[in-house]
Amino acid sequence: MIELSPQGLELTQIIPGMMRLDTWGMRGQALLDWIKQVMGMGLTSFDHADIYGGYGNEALFGDALRIEPSLRHQMQLVTKGGIQLMHPNRPDIVVNHYNTTAEHLIRSAEQSLLNLHTDYLDLYLVHRPDMLMHPSEIAEAFYQLRNSGKVRHFGVSNFTPSQFTLLEAYLDFPLVTNQVEFSVLHLDPLYDGTFDQALLSPYAPMIWSPLAGGRLFGATDDPQAQRVVAVLEEVAREVEARDIDSVALAWILQHPSNPTIITGSGKIERLQSALNATELTLSRQQWFRILVASLGHNVP
Numbered sequence: 360m361i362e363l364s365p366q367g368l369e370l371t372q373i374i375p376g377m378m379r380l381d382t383w384g385m386r387g388q389a390l391l392d393w394i395k396q397v398m399g400m401g402l403t404s405f406d407h408a409d410i411y412g413g414y415g416n417e418a419l420f421g422d423a424l425r426i427e428p429s430l431r432h433q434m435q436l437v438t439k440g441g442i443q444l445m446h447p448n449r450p451d452i453v454v455n456h457y458n459t460t461a462e463h464l465i466r467s468a469e470q471s472l473l474n475l476h477t478d479y480l481d482l483y484l485v486h487r488p489d490m491l492m493h494p495s496e497i498a499e500a501f502y503q504l505r506n507s508g509k510v511r512h513f514g515v516s517n518f519t520p521s522q523f524t525l526l527e528a529y530l531d532f533p534l535v536t537n538q539v540e541f542s543v544l545h546l547d548p549l550y551d552g553t554f555d556q557a558l559l560s561p562y563a564p565m566i567w568s569p570l571a572g573g574r575l576f577g578a579t580d581d582p583q584a585q586r587v588v589a590v591l592e593e594v595a596r597e598v599e600a601r602d603i604d605s606v607a608l609a610w611i612l613q614h615p616s617n618p619t620i621i622t623g624s625g626k627i628e629r630l631q632s633a634l635n636a637t638e639l640t641l642s643r644q645q646w647f648r649i650l651v652a653s654l655g656h657n658v659p
């Protein structure tokens with residue numbers, strides 16, 4: 360477990376992400392068996408969002424949890440709200456948009472509690488910055504959800520450092536994380552101030568699409584991915600890693616902000632590769648060889 364921030368929330372360093380759960384073909388008891396197997400590997404934190412699986416994945420997970428409710432207190436549940444996606448189940452939504460009003464965020468978190476079959480969330484995140492957001496609205500939602508005991512900790516996702524600072528100015532408690540995209544193929548948080556802010560706050564960032572959503576694999580017409588895979592293969596041999604996945608994830612974990620990684624696969628062997636990554640250490644030069652391959656040029 361790692362402490363996300365001095366506020367005391369602890370999550371596992373590897374966090375199974377539930378965005379693709381509906382495509383894994385597991386329901387009810389089979390999904391419960393998978394959850395128990397994963398928890399047996401020490402992975403007890405799960406990342407959700409209201410919109411995943413066409414607004415259906417939280418309920419799939421909750422239906423499994425309903426079979427053995429005592430598991431709830433051995434796991435940490437993270438979910439997000441604020442995105443409104445068009446979907447046949449939601450005919451009221453005629454255009455993809457964001458809604459970070461207090462009313463919407465509270466309703467959305469309460470619906471997540473019902474879906475997940477729980478009476479509290481360990482961590483609730485605003486999924487994306489909303490062009491029309493006012494921080495006082497988000498703060499009101501957070502205070503109400505916290506005072507009612509429905510949510511224990513709060514954070515954001517995909518926020519710029521200035522948006523993060525703006526929201527925190529309206530709260531009398533710190534945000535515990537910013538969940539952002541980062542991988543050997545997506546370098547933005549190294550350059551846009553996100554990781555600097557994580558170190559300053561301090562908080563541990565949560566990393567999504569840590570394998571670039573699968574772009575690393577079978578990328579025959581993707582020069583950046585080809586360059587990076589070639590170096591990952593070299594480094595994997597040097598550090599005797601089982602596969603390039605664990606090297607790509609170890610590269611993320613090596614950042615001093617102490618990130619957590621949200622995995623995207625339901626396959627146990629891929630979760631094992633992620634766990635293996637926590638045991639790997641890359642030399643500074645190995646780390647920079649991977650960076651340089653991704654950039655396509657030397658650092659100055």
Ligand SMILES: NC(=O)c1ccc[n+]([C@@H]2O[C@H](COP(=O)([O-])OP(=O)(O)OC[C@H]3O[C@@H](n4cnc5c(N)ncnc54)[C@H](OP(=O)(O)O)[C@@H]3O)[C@@H](O)[C@H]2O)c1
Nearest residue numbers: 376377378406567568569570571572573576621622623624
């Ligand atoms: N906050 C946000 O805005 C946001 C956005 C996106 C995602 N997320 C969170 O982040 C989690 C992870 O995102 P992600 O699914 O994009 O993560 P990812 O781990 O980068 O990508 C997962 C994809 O890579 C494939 N893959 C993994 N290892 C592979 C290998 N060795 N060979 C071939 N394919 C491989 C998986 O296929 P298999 O299924 O076949 O293993 C899956 O399709 C999500 O579940 C969600 O919880 C958050």
